[in-house]
Amino acid sequence: MTPANRVRIVRGARWLALVFRRILGAQLAGWAVYAMHKFALVAERAAQMCATLAAFAFLVSGVVYLYLGRWTVTHQDYWWIYDFYLNHSLIESALLTYAHHSLFFPSFLSQVDLRFFHGNQLPLFLVGLALLLITVGLLLVPVWRDKTVGLTAKILATLVVIVGNFWMARAFITASGVYNCENSLVMAGAALGFLLLQIIGRRLAPVLPVAAIVVLAGFIASFSQSTGLAIWPTLLLLAWGLRLPKYFLGMMAAAGLTAVIIFVLLPGHDWLSPPDPLKGLPSVSYVTVIWLCRLLGAPIFVAIFSWWPDKFYRPMVESSELALCTAVGGVGLALATLAVLPQIIRRNVNKSSLEWTGLALIVFTLFVTSLIVTGRAGVFHARPFEVVASRFFFWSTLFWTGLLLVAIARAQSKQWLRWPVYLVALAVPILVFPAHYKNAVWWRNIRWNAESAAASLVNGVRDDQLIPDAAFLAAGSGREQLYRTARQFRARRLDMFADGLQDWIGLSEANLFGGRHEPEGLKGQCRVAALVQCDNGAPAARVFGQASKHGQSIPKTL
Template sequence: MHKGAATVERVVQICATLVGAVFLLSGVAYLYLGRVPVTAGDFWSIYDFCLSHTWLESALLKHNGHSLFFPSFIWLADLRFFHGDQQLLFFVGLALLFITASLLLIPVWRDATVSLTAKTLSTLVVIVGNFWMARASITSSGGLNCINSSAMTGVALAFLFLPKTPGDWAAMTVILCAGFLASFSFGTGLAIWPTLLLLAWCLRLQWRSVALLCLGALATVVIYALLPPHFKDYVVFQAVLRSLGTAVVAPLTQLCKLVGSPIFSAAAAWYGGKALRNSDQSLTLALWYGVAGLALTGFAVIPRMIRRDLGKSGLEITGLGLMIFNILALILVVAGRTEYFRLLPSEVLGPRYLFWSSLFWTGLLLVGIERAELLRWGRWPILLLVFAIAVFAWPAHYQAWFSSKYAQFEYEKSATALINGVVDAPQSIGGIHPLDLKRILAQVARLARQLRARRLDMFADGLQDWIGISEADLFRGRLKPEALQGRCTVDALLECDNGAPAARVRGQALKHGQLVPRTLVIIDPTGVICGVARSAPMSPSINRTFYLSKLGPIIGFLGYIRDYNPQLNYAVRSADDGTLSEEKIPVQIPIRK
């Protein structure tokens, strides 16, 4: 190689390493800072079932048509042994995300047919695809990440061992186990079987290997169909059969939009995101991005299917596998949600689907890098395109740092309301029918009572036990000078879960001029604790360092007053480290005109 060309190769390798490190470190850091701290979303219904049934029943029954068999043991163990600590689920999910990325990279780095530059750029692509913060609606939630990353771990493991199957029964056993792991971790994992069969066809694997894959797929379908669902009227296969009878155009259009949603999300971030996301133009843009992605998939996959000449390149097998699997996974999404997307067209761009669609584009880029290695003149433009895409994806990555943190604040607010036994829920949520919202809130209230009784999740610390006792009885009346300063006010009138009046209190407080109290109590004039407040899970130093002080207006504490009486004077004390502060912050009651 010419000396100048070698220097360019080395520079590209160093730049790819640095950019990959930035995406990886920032992704992990902000996933942790913006993690979902309490039970939320689908886990209200999942836990509601788990806490009233045995482990085996909870693992076997499907949730909304999805078998969650393997990941369910993670949160069942968490509920049993770790008080439902969501942070544990987060770290397990993050570990699975790392395992997935590592399994995808092993065949890339073992590939002797591509250069070191191609391997380095492929590593950058895999890191961006897995740790892009636009996927945080899934990856910041410990439970959801356990579900989805368990499925992807099985997929990546199958891709790793597939080329080794000729005459290797151990490899085939691993592939079958990986297929079961993917299939019984999440419904979209069922796409692993047609993906493996298609790759086996292109690799010209022995008929015995193909027959075993067919048996594995058949066994999966039979077991999946026999597993009892949570709700008798919804099963994945019923949804698929219904979709086959509908017009082809609408599902195909929805598929294209799902495929194009990562490109649209990245582009929208350059223009502020919200205005474009809610317009009809956004759906059209996503549609054409998806059409382009599917066309490129056809150019990459169809010739291999016809010629059956897929070689032993680990990079190409991994790339094609990711493309095919995630297209099929998105087809399953469309099959189950065609009517939902018809009623709410903008939901097709929902961030929850980026977990799968972003990995489709990851696979497409991996195939592009492998094909570029075979070109003489077009190699560098294609390789440098990877850097352009990383830059293109950065604004969405950056903006998700803040959106995930805002979401975390909302989760903490809901948890604080539940601790105080106060109803502080929106009366309407876009995309949710009022009757469905009422049912969801009733389910949350029912599960909250179970969590409180079992001292799980937000109730594990026992803060709810403080309400109604005298401050003299808390911590045996220990008081300590904390130089507590701040201000707070009543900003909303609400109701308790028993119908009694309640009030929401917001404020800011510091101890010794710089420390933010984590927990505070609200006391009435007689010294009885009538509510608990908690500070936002972020210190001013974290705000300055990681969020450039842009979250200042929402940093503070939030609490609730039970049996609120506007004629009384309330005050707040800090309650950290087993002592109450000597100082009190008066609760300001706004004057209503």
């Protein structure tokens, strides 16, 4: 073999080795890509299953907790409102503005309950729950119609919306039939407006008929509670971002101005409300921003610190709640500004339906909470902790829901951001569950106390200590109003007097049931907790205890 042939053989061997290495490298790379792709598919399937189970569990637990902790008797501001309803006509009652809130549409629900269901709070609770479910459905319709995001993003968005709406930290509103009807009517009207606005923006329906429905939804929101007036600047801002025709913007502006004029002209009945010496105190702009941050940050603070035992929770709240709420709310406000402002300036908010829903929630809740902090400036100035009260969680929770929806939508176009956002969304139900459960227990106890206070009214007892503890009255309210309304309830057999238990008082055992029930042997224990007086000055005792039949079952009739 000549040297030249030997060189050719060596070069050919090197060339074959190089080709072999390239083929092997390509195969290994293909296997690696396939393995990574398979792992990504498995991870997505796992995320979808976990999110689906978490959403179902949270929805069921939320509905059950709300039912067990619901108000079963008249409470708080409605002692004044029902007193007015019972002494005025239907139209006068509908036009009532209480504490600067127009309750026009919810008043018809309350009137129907008084006239046809004897003031039973259960029908109002069911209507409020139905409105809450309708709101969730309206928010999820654009999410599931979005073709720019995958199935995982849609399921996670569903989880976030369910958690945001059924978290028991919002139960100050959602556990009350009347309050839930008011606020959920506002939110349902707003959600319907957001849905229809995007339909107009995508030219999927004629503008004028759909615009008329949007205006109707705006009026329903505006006259269910005064916070609903925030829908008009929200619709205008979103319509501008959608590049809708100028005549549509003019229609929304005219409708909003009309709603404001009607609201101002409605007859006010501030004398129904307990006098507030703090009303009208001046506010400073930067202080208002601080209050807004505190209000927005309160749900995050409660969710995190509810992981601590109760004995540590209250000291932490008293020492650091306002500062931490301000910091967290400030971060949320900054993120909201970065999420919304560029889209509005570029007028480019119609790409993703999922992102649209999040942006609409952010804008609307910011306008609502701004109305709250400006309208209650005097109260917040004198009582700083009032700004983080749980009654405002109904709105501030939806603010964070909107931020998460925007994050899920924008993570679709950024591979590095997708899984961090997915993991945050999956962690949300775990993070908020301690507060979810603790609030469920709290409101269950509130229900028991309220029913005990109602029993004292049925027995004609003035138990001034029990009634405030049961949260029967709004802060600063007078008890005489409660007793005056209770006398009307007794005369008309409404609410706690509808079953006629007050007729038992003074009857002997033999005459109580007319011989239709046999005596039953009960076992139990009780104690006298306090001595009180009846309406007529006769002595009475507050008795707590329990009774059972056969050691287990509780008798239906005591």
